Amino acid sequence: MTLNTSISEREENSRMISESAAAALADGVARARGLRFSSPGFDRAQWSEFAELGWLSLRLPEDRGGLGMGVSEYCALAQQLGRALVPEPLIGAIGALGMLPDAALTEVVEGRRIVLPALSCSADSPTELRAGKLYGTAVHVPMAAGADAFLVRLDAGDYALIDASADGLTMDCANTHDGGHLGTLHFDGAAAEQVSNDNPDTWEDATLATAAYLQGVAEASYELTLDFLKTRQQFGKPIGSYQALQHRMVDLYLELSLLRVSIAGATAAIDDGATGAARRAEVSRARARASRAADVICRQAVQLHGGIGYTDEADIGLFLRKNMTLQASFGGQSMHRRRFYNEKGVGQ
């Protein structure tokens, strides 16, 4: 892993990955709309292309065959994913990949095998591995129907890797408003392999990348709405000329500006070497801000679009739906607000 890359190097890398992602995702929102409520809700061919672009191995150290990039570059990518409402579960997959043993890596990095994380378990039915057999119930597994395997967090703390087709694994899927789904995985003595957690920061990265994805959602919503205000006419003038709406847009712009600096601040601090509590505080500050900003921006965006915003055919609703689904992904606002405060205090 290349440590302590300079700021200018990171900025250059981020710009490049951002541009190439924007190009690769040029048909973004229309593609996302088309995949809604299908099974598995995303496109495996697209997944292979993402893998070819190196997105899956972006954070993997160079000595393990990855690109060894920083969270700055990762978040630059995640923003583009959010702008295009990319339904493929890349953030989960990249997180899981960071935990895999070397032997399991190649297929995954090349996009031939999709391993998704299953991190929460049912309180009534905790996940446990006994003699190579997995028991219990994992819940809230995004895009579970598209996985070839799952990296299951065990109730006791470690992980288990299990094939999606394993005997003794059954799955229920429930649709989410963004057109995807959450899977519930029931394990009844299914064969699984224990994986020891040697990369505790992998979920910190996923948390921050989720914040960046939400930043992309917020940015695109904001831009759609600003355009709408400039063009939609009522009472003989563009609605963006009304002061009450102008001030509301300024409030959204402030929230978005705080989100931008919050994520940029976190990525810079982490790539500069922040660890432990300092790192967690950075991640939580950015993640809490992201949920807050995306939520207020998407809600107001729909309101400012008026009746049109309430139709399924208007794209703005797709952003609201994605925001609804991601609000609590890798921890919601209140949890991260609390964690930030516990790790950091009032920062005086």
Place this chain on the structure above:
Amino acid sequence: MTLNTSISEREENSRMISESAAAALADGVARARGLRFSSPGFDRAQWSEFAELGWLSLRLPEDRGGLGMGVSEYCALAQQLGRALVPEPLIGAIGALGMLPDAALTEVVEGRRIVLPALSCSADSPTELRAGKLYGTAVHVPMAAGADAFLVRLDAGDYALIDASADGLTMDCANTHDGGHLGTLHFDGAAAEQVSNDNPDTWEDATLATAAYLQGVAEASYELTLDFLKTRQQFGKPIGSYQALQHRMVDLYLELSLLRVSIAGATAAIDDGATGAARRAEVSRARARASRAADVICRQAVQLHGGIGYTDEADIGLFLRKNMTLQASFGGQSMHRRRFYNEKGVGQ
């Protein structure tokens, strides 16, 4: 006490008391301004007039020589007191009066003797009565410097009546921003008389009347601001023509409207016979709303007045200062919100 007066009777009484109070307080805000930061911060001659108008004995049952009016009429009066920023501590005195033994009543009802309540004691120095001698420290006693006697709540629950000039009683006063003060009373074996609490609702009345006083403060602030918006010109037109300010005023109008119905609802329910938990819920709903509405209205009123609102010579600041001082009088927003919820639930 005349129980269960009809709504129309109460409305008529309230209208009358409201009109006579408005007439008696015609020089209201200017008088209040003049008395600020003086000692005792209010006017004894005025007190006598209030007594003559029957305001002190308004809630006292007819069989004890009072007017036996309901909380509807009391709150109609308190609103007028708030509109005129009356500094005389009538609400406290009326509360104390409701607890006094018959023998002590006449002088007080006639305004010749001012008995004010001292309800909170210092945690370090609890108030206690031992063999007719009072010990401890009472805190946050509004307008203490003007009292002839105090009705002191003992830490154990009962009350003690003590002369302001009693040996062993010393007093410190600290100015409040409304131009009044809070007294700290140190009791070091001062002679006092025990008073048993036979009217637990007297402080409920005082709490509700404080809400009504704050309603008066909020109404007057709102009206001053609405006038200001209609007359103050900037960029060649009245500032009230700007949509952002119009919408802000509508929000204040909504808050004020909720406050009005909240207090009217509470007074009607209580005069119709609500007791116990139902009564406490009514009082707390109205009191919590009053703090919230007065606070948002007074703060926005100063903001909408612009630079002028920040000068001491503008009357709007007097309302803000009174609001600051009364926010927590007889319990603040969060305490009453909690009590309302505990007594009433979500009301489904």
Place this chain on the structure above:
Amino acid sequence: MNTPVTDKDMNTLDNAAFRTEIRTWIEANYPPELRNPPLRLHLKENWPWYKLLSDKGWLAPGWPREYGGMGLSPEKHVILTEEFERHGAARLNDHGISLLGPLLIKYATEAQKAHFLPRILAGQDIWCQGYSEPGSGSDLASLRTSAELDGDEWVINGQKTWTTLANDANWIFLLVRTDKTVKKQRGISFILVPMDAPGVTVRPILNLEMHDEFCEVFLDNVRVPAENLVGEINQGWTMAKALLGFERLFLGSPRQAGYALSRLVMLAEKLGVADDPVLSDQIAQYALDLADHKLLFASFLREIAQGNPVGSEISLLKISQSELFQRISSTMMDIAGEAAGLVDPIFAQGALNPAGQFLQARPTTIYGGTAEIQRNIIAKQVLELPG
């Protein structure tokens, strides 16, 4: 007339007795499978309820008894509505009943009344309302759908949108422009059009709940007889505006916010977070807001019941209830955590569906005049602010 008429004037009952009678009947008769539907029902779904009310003579509470209505006072009408809502009764395809009927009664010819009113009461005609257009949302009076007289027929061209349940209706009442030379409110007329007339096309619009409650209606050289115009020509705007009073009251009913708050409390219990102090404090504030909102609603009701005119300040009710509903639904989303995005209820029992509540709360600050338009109205007409 062939229409069902109730056998007694229910205004003669006192309020409590009236409420009991309504409640008893609805509990005994309302189809249980239609209670608290998560989405607005289509005609084919709510028809059993329509038919029941029609047979009972309770379909049109506000119409005079001589026209087959219940002739209820506003106060009793509100009690009836409260009891329906309390039981979770579905809303009907009610544009013919609540909007067109009163307008016909006030402005139509005897022939029009005799023809159309009984057909509404019998469920033969289901009406939809064609007011909004794609270019005229908040600015309704800028509508452009035109009607031109050609011999003894009106020729109608244009497009309507947000037409609720147009896909269920066999008739539509339209506001159309009949004079382009005068100021915009002045040249508008009120016309009745059968949905099967050549040139009428309906396209459902999916909303954020993926429901086709709203439609677009295209009118392409649609011809109707001259006598389908109601009232005087170019007076349509005034007529339509005059009938909005009672509708506006119901947009401010505490029903949605109250229902949402009860679901929030149940959800918190199910999720085991009911004792969280931050959440409790929020719920307490919502409970307080709801209680005060109910008092505000009751104060307007009292004015209407006493026959006092209620002005634009009634818009306060809609702002207050819709924004409270939105705040409550946001908290449901917050506590639902990762399940917040689910389409189906997260606990089937009690229909605990945070995302559904959240999405249903969205349009409440948009339809019937956006929250911004309501604030403009109050600022100008109640606070009398300039400009």
Place this chain on the structure above:
Amino acid sequence: MNTPVTDKDMNTLDNAAFRTEIRTWIEANYPPELRNPPLRLHLKENWPWYKLLSDKGWLAPGWPREYGGMGLSPEKHVILTEEFERHGAARLNDHGISLLGPLLIKYATEAQKAHFLPRILAGQDIWCQGYSEPGSGSDLASLRTSAELDGDEWVINGQKTWTTLANDANWIFLLVRTDKTVKKQRGISFILVPMDAPGVTVRPILNLEMHDEFCEVFLDNVRVPAENLVGEINQGWTMAKALLGFERLFLGSPRQAGYALSRLVMLAEKLGVADDPVLSDQIAQYALDLADHKLLFASFLREIAQGNPVGSEISLLKISQSELFQRISSTMMDIAGEAAGLVDPIFAQGALNPAGQFLQARPTTIYGGTAEIQRNIIAKQVLELPG
């Protein structure tokens, strides 16, 4: 020139060394009794600090060294300000230093510069700023104070208001109208007036803190020599606007909100409510808002330090910090309970004064352009919204 000049160019130090030098010196020299004054100090109170800085040559960090300033880069200027604020150093009567000086350096004649600049540095002249007028608060360009040339003297009539510390000043710089026939921004000039000129009257205005920080200044046939005009006639507006950049940055400094948050936490501890979960959750949100605000502030600083032009979006900083300061101060009031109204600190130690913080927070959304004006500016100039 007789002015004190520092013996070295401190820009040559790296940032850390520069910060250390400032910090060490201020800790050794700053008058302890002047730390963290609750109200803005008058000249007679802050004079020891003025004199210290003057003697040290650190009074004018932003002026070029050739004029007796420190000639600091914006980046180092910010570090210096951070260190002063960190130590709780009082703000001086600084209008001559921070506003007039740069304007004279850019626009004045050599004679004007040679006369006025050294007198500011030596503390001989204390300036105040005469821009606002009673009728022109947010709409500054509508000012009406006039100056007419009569022979070789300007005759000035009018009234200024919100003139900070005019009661301490011996000179005032004014924006005055010198041409009433052109559009309002065009006919404004910049003129220097001694406060002891006949016809100048000062009336202090008490503010909500009962402090006379602001004054009204009346100008009644005040005559000054023609050469007291700075720059070109009718160019005063443009000149004054051009110098606002750095001032605007400091209106968005996280200082007030950060100080208030530290006091809130101390107050909560003193009152024994620091563990209240609702309060903790609020404080956590403030801490988060403050942290993000600091990052936003730093991002603007970086632009300025790199010499990039910073546009109207800098108004975001002022909105963000002032409204956060207000939210924090409101929570201080909430937890202070019955003591919230007290004029003096409720705990002397730590100067815990909720009402003082609350009142100080009020004008931050008013002065330097109200929060509403700032939003107008961003809407038009940054978001490019129409109208």
